[in-house]
Amino acid sequence: MPFDALNDVSDEALLIAYGNGDAEAARALTLRLTPKVLGFAARMLGGDRAEAEDVAQEAMLRLWRQAKDWRQGEARITTWLYRVVSNLCTDRLRKARGVGIDTVPEPEDGSPGAAEGLQQAARAAALEHALAELPDRQRQAVILRHIEGLSNPDIAQIMDIGVEAVESLTARGKRALAAKLGPKREELGYEDG
């Protein structure tokens, strides 16, 4: 099947095709899912790129291994992957306790030169620093809800908690972020309120 033709195929159909030996399906899934997995892992790990890449590779490997046993319709592949990444990151964060906030690298400047691009980069960096100071569960819930854009029921499934607990975690996380970043309002390009 030509590669372009796979753009409209669902993740699940691609995974099943992969399980049946289709190499092109693996390529399509890799290009589609690795950015999501890597982005989430990098945010969960406070921007540690090398660590995030290892987590992304491991999560995708677990997906390949799951292919032949995948139970159709039971869970969305992205939800399943976010859950795997969450667990992997939580394990690594537990082992790496004590890593200071100063070790969080500045994000790479995606489009240097443009003032707007610089401001976006500054805002993303400030948010990343503030996120890294949150308790793990709050950080995870805020990232999944407000950056990855998942629904509360999906997050509940990923974090293995109730929807109300998700709402509580995101609300507390957002309050904490707003308080931490308030003093940086001007740096972030916001008018004094």
Added chain:
Amino acid sequence: MAEKKPLDDAELDGLFAAARGTAPQPSAELVARVLADAEAERAAIASAVPPRRRGRVASALAAIGGWPAAAGLATAAVTGLMIGFVTPDALEDLSGAYFTASGYQLEDLLPSYGDLLGEG
């Protein structure tokens, strides 16, 4: 303490949007690593597929040791047939010489043979 006022929701949303816009993209090396894993696992899945059920001929062959054993069996059978039909002179001379030289008759070698004939 005006400068300590927390960000409002719209300002926070602006930060989240900035974070979405600066998501790290996977390097070519990471994509290659993930694809290599996919290929290795695909090979593992393919080799783990159970063998097809054997047919009757294949089962019989497997029972005697496969095609080499069947070839040996066929050779032996053809050789036996050939010996039976052709009866090489050397073989007859050997058995004939043995019987006459020893003075034995067939009855001596198979004592019940005559009785069997007598009983009809």
